[in-house]
Amino acid sequence: MSNPYLPDIATIQxxxxxxxxxxxxxxxxxxxxAWEKFRFQPGQFVEISVFGAGEAPFxxxxxxxxxxxxxxxxxxxxxxxxxxxxxxEGDQVGVRGPLGNSFPLDEVAGKHILFVGGGLGLAPLRPQxxxxxxxxxxxxxxxxxxxxxxPDDLIYRDELEQWxxxxxxxxxxTVDVGNDQWTGNVGVVGSLLSEVKFDVSQAVVFVCGPPIxxxxxxxxxxxxxxxxxxxxSTLERHMRCGIGKCNHCIHGDKYICLDGPVFTFRQMKAxxxxxx
Amino acid sequence: xxxxxLPRDRVDELVARLLQSAEVIAPKRVETGDxxxxxxxxxxxxxxxxxxxxxxxxxxxxPQREPILQFSREEGKLKVEAVLEGKERIFLGxxxxxxxxxxxxxxxxxxxxxxxxxxAQRQRATFIALACLEADEHCFCVCGDAGPxxxxxxxxxxxxxxxGMLIEVGSEKGQALADAHQDLLSPAEPEQVAEKLQxxxxxxxxxxxFRSYIAAAMRRLTMAETPDEVWEKLADxxxxxxxxxxxxxxxxxxxxxSREEGDGGMLxxxxxxxxxxxxxxxxxxxxxxxxxxxxxxxxxxxxxSHQWAQRNGRHxxxxxxxxxxxxxxxxxxxxxxxxxxRG
Numbered sequence: 053m054s055n056p057y058l059p060d061i062a063t064i065q066x067x068x069x070x071x072x073x074x075x076x077x078x079x080x081x082x083x084x085x086a087w088e089k090f091r092f093q094p095g096q097f098v099e100i101s102v103f104g105a106g107e108a109p110f111x112x113x114x115x116x117x118x119x120x121x122x123x124x125x126x127x128x129x130x131x132x133x134x135x136x137x138x139x140x141e142g143d144q145v146g147v148r149g150p151l152g153n154s155f156p157l158d159e160v161a162g163k164h165i166l167f168v169g170g171g172l173g174l175a176p177l178r179p180q181x182x183x184x185x186x187x188x189x190x191x192x193x194x195x196x197x198x199x200x201x202x203p204d205d206l207i208y209r210d211e212l213e214q215w216x217x218x219x220x221x222x223x224x225x226t227v228d229v230g231n232d233q234w235t236g237n238v239g240v241v242g243s244l245l246s247e248v249k250f251d252v253s254q255a256v257v258f259v260c261g262p263p264i265x266x267x268x269x270x271x272x273x274x275x276x277x278x279x280x281x282x283x284x285s286t287l288e289r290h291m292r293c294g295i296g297k298c299n300h301c302i303h304g305d306k307y308i309c310l311d312g313p314v315f316t317f318r319q320m321k322a323x324x325x326x327x328x
Numbered sequence: 329x330x331x332x333x334l335p336r337d338r339v340d341e342l343v344a345r346l347l348q349s350a351e352v353i354a355p356k357r358v359e360t361g362d363x364x365x366x367x368x369x370x371x372x373x374x375x376x377x378x379x380x381x382x383x384x385x386x387x388x389x390x391p392q393r394e395p396i397l398q399f400s401r402e403e404g405k406l407k408v409e410a411v412l413e414g415k416e417r418i419f420l421g422x423x424x425x426x427x428x429x430x431x432x433x434x435x436x437x438x439x440x441x442x443x444x445x446x447x448a449q450r451q452r453a454t455f456i457a458l459a460c461l462e463a464d465e466h467c468f469c470v471c472g473d474a475g476p477x478x479x480x481x482x483x484x485x486x487x488x489x490x491x492g493m494l495i496e497v498g499s500e501k502g503q504a505l506a507d508a509h510q511d512l513l514s515p516a517e518p519e520q521v522a523e524k525l526q527x528x529x530x531x532x533x534x535x536x537x538f539r540s541y542i543a544a545a546m547r548r549l550t551m552a553e554t555p556d557e558v559w560e561k562l563a564d565x566x567x568x569x570x571x572x573x574x575x576x577x578x579x580x581x582x583x584x585x586s587r588e589e590g591d592g593g594m595l596x597x598x599x600x601x602x603x604x605x606x607x608x609x610x611x612x613x614x615x616x617x618x619x620x621x622x623x624x625x626x627x628x629x630x631x632x633s634h635q636w637a638q639r640n641g642r643h644x645x646x647x648x649x650x651x652x653x654x655x656x657x658x659x660x661x662x663x664x665x666x667x668x669x670r671g
Contacts, residue, residue: 055410055412055444056441056442056443056444057396057397057410057444057445057595058397058408058410059397059408061406061408101586101595102586103399103406103408103586103588103592103593103595104586104587104588104593105586106584106585106586107584107586107595108611127611127612129611129612130611132611133611144405144406146399146406146408262612262614263614263616288610289608289610289616290608290609290610290611292582292583292584293582293584295441295443296439296441297436297437297441297443297580297582298581298582298583298584298597298600299580299581299582299602299630300581300583300600300607300608301608302626302630303616304629304635305629305633305635305636305639310441325552326552326629326633326635327622327625327626327629
């Protein structure tokens, strides 16, 4: 029997500071065989072990396409994330995964694709955005709406700039509170929804962000006419084991780690009915 | 499956043989008079006359604190190894509720992704249940479908008759054990089976006032019909000690911690309790179950809802009554099911 608790060792290849408290780490498995087995899909997550500090779940924030390494984007908040931030290129961590389900891709071909991200919630959407754009011809339109608290909280800034200039993709940014340099939109990310001009009956939306943002954005999306199965989000709980054993991520009758982390709004509503 | 008879004067001989073949965990009385499932070294140590053991069996299969990985750094390079231990063990004279509790653990640690640490212990365990002839004060296994006599789930079930043990075989493992000691056994006689039925009837009549309205609770939890006030009132009672979860044969929440030790260290898992305020708290400070009533609702939903019963093969209360004994307030299974039933 393979041991689902036994991590593969990976080495930090790159450390890219995204904001004052958030960093993207690029990890590569020491054993090339581990990468072969890894084969992840957008939306999936990993358990990262910083030996001596602990283990914590992180979504994979890069696309698998054309790469032999992957990214996690980490905000410095707790013990494990602090320990990660203290590490640098060449340091080693443990990786278990890929874990959980993933975003649908082929199933949403032919539709308008909308992404709504808030803060660090852009991280789990990034692999899906990249994969959707890579197969741009399969979709009617691609729109990314992204908001953060302040301009200093925007992650993937260089990439956002690229996305704003890409043909075939609309990328709109907003911040809750601007500063002297900020000339863009000010307001919560939901305020950008008025920019959506396509036929929502032909669309699917991927949403991720802090719980309060998801709540308000989903309410707006429903009001706009998005179907309950066409609103897709990724939920996060503190998944200690990632394999449905420790029970920490249970919500209602679901394990976020096994049955999710990707859920449709219809599924989320059913879970909320059981555990509001 | 076959049934055998083991005469009273041969019981110790059989136990002595079991002691030769594996570690035997059996009910053992300590100085205070309490009985714990403990390793025994002689047949005389087995407390056949006990009613319930203070703790269930789970710590033998799922220890309170268990190393799972060991890591070391050699010339700066990380090496990680699994720490997998399993022991040949015979659980002798254990109660039906506790054997049924193991069935729930089997479902939780089994399934599509198997837990190798649990299985390392479980696969080498043999369960010899001892049918209960009389309920203890806080027992309600009749409500939990886990006793006092078992229909399945054991390797062998021993029923203490007047002149010896009636041994019922419940698995291939149990049959192999009977085959190995045929010289001490004889096939069960119809009178002995009749005596068992008498004893089973008497045992069922011995239950006292403690009961658990599991069916009512199950239906209401499943349909999300329990009003918030039920959880708020239970939360007023509950002191969040977590005792019920640690004493429960089926509670299996754990957390994982990592610690340094010399030039390496360990990853360990240890029991956790869903009633603790920080249980679901995330690094951001967001706590999806920050309120005490939310935690109680989640606990009993996980224990009794049809949704989880379907996932685990049965609901997760075996009616052992330990949460009733251990609860310092009025928030145990019987209290909760009654409160849910009253709405």
